[in-house]
Amino acid sequence: MLPQTHDDRTTPMTSQCADINECVERILESCGEHVVLAVPLGLGKPNRLINALYRRIAADPARRLTIHTALSLAVPKASSDLERRFAGPFLQRQFGDDYPDLDYVEAMRTDSLPHNVRVHEFYFQSGSMLGSRQAQRAYVSLNYTAVARDLVRADINVIAQLVARRGEGADSRYSLACNPDVTLDLLDRIREADAKRPLFVGVVHDELPFLSGDADVGAGEELFDIVLDTPALSQRLFALPREDVDDAEYAIGLHASTLVKDGGTLQIGIGALSDALVQALILRHKQNPDYRRTIESLRQGLAGSSGGDVAGGQDVLDLGLHGSSEMIMDGFMHLRRNGVLTRKVYANSALQDALNDDVLGETLVRGDAHRLRAARVIPAVLDSGTLAELVELGIVSGDVRLSGGQLIFADGSGIPNNLDDEAAIQALDEKIQGRKLRGGCYLQGGFCLGSSEFYDWLTSLEGDDYTGLAMNRISEVNRLQRGEESLGIAQRRDARFFNTCMIATALGAAASDAIEDGRVVSGVGGQFNFVAMAHSLDDARSILMLRSTRKAHGEASSNIRWNYGHTTIPRHLRDIYVTEYGIADLRGKSDEECVLAMIAISDARFHRELVDAAIQARKLPSNFSIPVQWAENTAARLHARLNPARAQGLLPDYPFGSDFNAVELRLLPALSWLKASVARPRRWVQLLSAILAPGAIDREALQRLDLERPQSVKEHVMARLISGALNRSR
Numbered sequence: 001m002l003p004q005t006h007d008d009r010t011t012p013m014t015s016q017c018a019d020i021n022e023c024v025e026r027i028l029e030s031c032g033e034h035v036v037l038a039v040p041l042g043l044g045k046p047n048r049l050i051n052a053l054y055r056r057i058a059a060d061p062a063r064r065l066t067i068h069t070a071l072s073l074a075v076p077k078a079s080s081d082l083e084r085r086f087a088g089p090f091l092q093r094q095f096g097d098d099y100p101d102l103d104y105v106e107a108m109r110t111d112s113l114p115h116n117v118r119v120h121e122f123y124f125q126s127g128s129m130l131g132s133r134q135a136q137r138a139y140v141s142l143n144y145t146a147v148a149r150d151l152v153r154a155d156i157n158v159i160a161q162l163v164a165r166r167g168e169g170a171d172s173r174y175s176l177a178c179n180p181d182v183t184l185d186l187l188d189r190i191r192e193a194d195a196k197r198p199l200f201v202g203v204v205h206d207e208l209p210f211l212s213g214d215a216d217v218g219a220g221e222e223l224f225d226i227v228l229d230t231p232a233l234s235q236r237l238f239a240l241p242r243e244d245v246d247d248a249e250y251a252i253g254l255h256a257s258t259l260v261k262d263g264g265t266l267q268i269g270i271g272a273l274s275d276a277l278v279q280a281l282i283l284r285h286k287q288n289p290d291y292r293r294t295i296e297s298l299r300q301g302l303a304g305s306s307g308g309d310v311a312g313g314q315d316v317l318d319l320g321l322h323g324s325s326e327m328i329m330d331g332f333m334h335l336r337r338n339g340v341l342t343r344k345v346y347a348n349s350a351l352q353d354a355l356n357d358d359v360l361g362e363t364l365v366r367g368d369a370h371r372l373r374a375a376r377v378i379p380a381v382l383d384s385g386t387l388a389e390l391v392e393l394g395i396v397s398g399d400v401r402l403s404g405g406q407l408i409f410a411d412g413s414g415i416p417n418n419l420d421d422e423a424a425i426q427a428l429d430e431k432i433q434g435r436k437l438r439g440g441c442y443l444q445g446g447f448c449l450g451s452s453e454f455y456d457w458l459t460s461l462e463g464d465d466y467t468g469l470a471m472n473r474i475s476e477v478n479r480l481q482r483g484e485e486s487l488g489i490a491q492r493r494d495a496r497f498f499n500t501c502m503i504a505t506a507l508g509a510a511a512s513d514a515i516e517d518g519r520v521v522s523g524v525g526g527q528f529n530f531v532a533m534a535h536s537l538d539d540a541r542s543i544l545m546l547r548s549t550r551k552a553h554g555e556a557s558s559n560i561r562w563n564y565g566h567t568t569i570p571r572h573l574r575d576i577y578v579t580e581y582g583i584a585d586l587r588g589k590s591d592e593e594c595v596l597a598m599i600a601i602s603d604a605r606f607h608r609e610l611v612d613a614a615i616q617a618r619k620l621p622s623n624f625s626i627p628v629q630w631a632e633n634t635a636a637r638l639h640a641r642l643n644p645a646r647a648q649g650l651l652p653d654y655p656f657g658s659d660f661n662a663v664e665l666r667l668l669p670a671l672s673w674l675k676a677s678v679a680r681p682r683r684w685v686q687l688l689s690a691i692l693a694p695g696a697i698d699r700e701a702l703q704r705l706d707l708e709r710p711q712s713v714k715e716h717v718m719a720r721l722i723s724g725a726l727n728r729s730r
Contacts, residue, residue: 041070044179046203070123123523144526148185181446209458213470251580263319264494304582328445344440369429394438495540497530508574516565558606562613670725694723
């Protein structure tokens, strides 16, 4: 039976289900002819349940299905025979034989969604839907924090997501794990709007990490209508392959790392640029002399600013950093493991201010009772509520009680409940010396996504490592909570919000989610939220990172343009940009200053056209002359500056390990060389040379591609091309 309370707004009656098809029928019975389904972005989608519901409705023209979601992950597909030979065995290792790709994703890619199914995403897997008419037309452009608000108007009638579970039967506890982000905000919004509560299906996944914070929903009886538990049909967690980091990416990460202030707050995304930043911060903390030499070498001859008056530094991160990021990923794991992510924040504004002002430490010492009283953490007279808060913060033990106008301790001793009395506060001081603060959070996020190693780490967390990682509503992470702004400001001290963009203009605007014809590459996500927050916090900065150039069809173009036909971040919110050639601090600067700073961190090949455009737009004087120093902005000079650190092993190709084996790592540069050569007709002579004179044969590599014993003319040519490419790409 379906929960009888589903049609009103009272507490649901959770029922257990062990069959996907039965669950689908119960959803249809509850929702009627039009199912409006909300599922989380990324990892939290119950793929098999979604596919079963999709197939059931697609086969019934009398029904309709509308899906609201984002970041629908799909296993990559090979586009050529050679790609299939390389990718096939790797993808099988990475995702298994039976990973259930989402049916609607492939249908959208091929514009073959049934007429009665519609899918709205506010964020795409990067580049995956550029060719899809259905996906582009149905895309919804939203800030991450606005999603829950707008879904209320979409009349969602069912929510489904993966959940983690601890215990069995009546002792079961549940966690929304990787995705409390929008779900909890949505339910809050529906309740506030006095709207009909949707059916909520929690799908148990035994390998999903059980995480704390808002994600821990206890027994779930106030949340779930149905708990679907079918272990035999579980899906492997989607694990992202770990990426390599090249010279340009390392240079960006190194420059960016000098903007981070010890004792501050960090937000980072995912990908090679973030990996480079994380590796640079670990070097700064653990191998500081080597780090400083690398920074000095990198900056030698560069015109790009070193950060100017931005409060950052190159010192060891002794105070540690606090992480506050919509996405929790591998980088935070590495920062925690290496002693960087150690600054805890607390849910008490007065206590947080005292910690920020170095009035207190996390272990209480003599005199701290007086300091806590002066900071108004401890009131003059305690009641049951304030005593409970002090217990939760670890300031007093849980066995302290109020009785007869006194604080009674476990040993039977008492202190007058008047802490403005010197004798009473002194006595309390003796009692609390040596106690450690509790409930501190070193990292908060809205959703998780990463490698298999990252998921294993999350699962293995214990003690402070576990309780200090809080998975929360996205409204708590990506903006300052209404009514609690002072606490949010104190927690996010010296925040540095790092994001990436595709294109930046010389006047400081950025395109991060779409190209200039309007097609969406990914989505806005939370980038605008963090840029806006950086401008609302006096000591925070927004840093957008990008490579200075890109290659398409073998030809290079600049990622710093005079103008671009799409904007994600407008120029009036310009702040800091970082490329491999330095840092452009644009906040509060004139247009002329911005133009000079941005061109100074662009590639030397494109200086002339940028300067000419600026002169024509009257942003630079007509007699402006390009500084000689700008000519240093080349890939060759960058490689030379980073080569000593590369040779020393400080900047490895895969800083955090690789999911490829040794043979595949040999093949990757060869395949890249082949792809680049095919794209450029001027290099076809080199391809012909590789076929005619391939050089030494790497039989292990050919065996990996099933080309050791070629059978056809095509396979013979491919084998010779691979051998030639292996010898030429070393």
